[in-house]
Amino acid sequence: MANHLNFDIYDLELTAVSNNSELRRLLIATANRSILVVEDINCSIELKDRSTDELPQESDEPNDPRYKKVTLSGLLNFIDGLWSSCGDERIIIFTTDYKEKLDPALLRPGRMDMHIHMSYCTPSAFKALALNYLEIKDHHLFNKIEEHIETTEVSPAEVAEQLMRNDTVDKILEGLIEFLKVKKIENEQVKAKKEEQELKNKEKAMIKGTDSKVKKNEEVDEQVMRNDRVDKVLEGLVELLKAKKSQNDQD
CATH class of the missing domain: 3.40.50.300 (P-loop containing nucleotide triphosphate hydrolases)
Incomplete structure (x- = not known):
């Protein structure tokens, strides 16, 4: 600019x-x-x-x-x-x-008049980069590159880095295709790891909740099985539940 x-x-x-x-x-x-x-x-x-x-x-x-x-x-x-x-x-x-x-x-308008979202590289952005770095408007590999770009999250800076290599145009574009293939695999691996971690976190939360319920049930059973009069057992159970409620509120 x-x-x-x-x-x-x-x-x-x-x-x-x-x-x-x-x-x-x-x-x-x-x-x-x-x-x-x-x-x-x-x-x-x-x-x-x-x-x-x-x-x-x-x-x-x-x-x-x-x-x-x-x-x-x-x-x-x-x-x-x-x-x-x-x-x-x-x-x-x-x-x-x-x-x-x-x-x-x-x-708001008047302070920031134009908001520009810098997204991942698009086919049109790739063509602009190819024109700037390689001084070409068309090539037989363009269609294949654009197909990869549409399905791969890659920044314009990463594409530009590949186009700045000191080599022939054909070699540079072929190298870009290989880079995009690897990038797509890496993105899928990162996404899979993220989903796996989210699933583990959900499982841990479910297990924690289940353990808490099991522990509460065991405490109730223990109170009920006390060798005492029925009214004493029930009174003890009430006190136990009050204590657990107070403990949960503090947590």
Whole structure:
């Protein structure tokens, strides 16, 4: 984007910014016709959804420890507040792996005007990569590669890495096909292990619940089989059940 638009580009690390005032100064210092990139914004500062998580209160007092950090309010003002208008042709790009964890106020139109999902590689993305790296628009292996890409979860970066090999076009594309075959097998193995682990966890939970029931039944049987008068046995059973209920509540 920066090359295409001939814009300057800035990489902003929010964790290195001490407070909202410094963030504002950095914004003013950036040049016109520039791109400002904030990577992994969900890991930088507290930007969780305020409707589900209670965030620390903000402070404008310099001596308050809460003042010495960038806040959600400061970032919102940074994006579309008064100071954000001090400049022309500025693009701000945020990246995140967990969009759902960000506060809706940060995601709404006017602050983040365009949301782009970076998915796994698609056939059209592969063709664009082939054009960029191999300078070809078509090849007799394209159909086979596209079939593999449609059924394999592989990132564009992984495909690009295969296309950057120093070899002939045929060898590179054949190598990509083999890579996609291996990648598909690896994905299936990972998926199978995950499903197996989930099944084991469910079985453990069921066994734990069964053991608990068996233990309770054994305790009841033991109480009933006591060699005592019926009323004493029943009174003892009532006390046992009360004690078990209290223990379960504490757990």
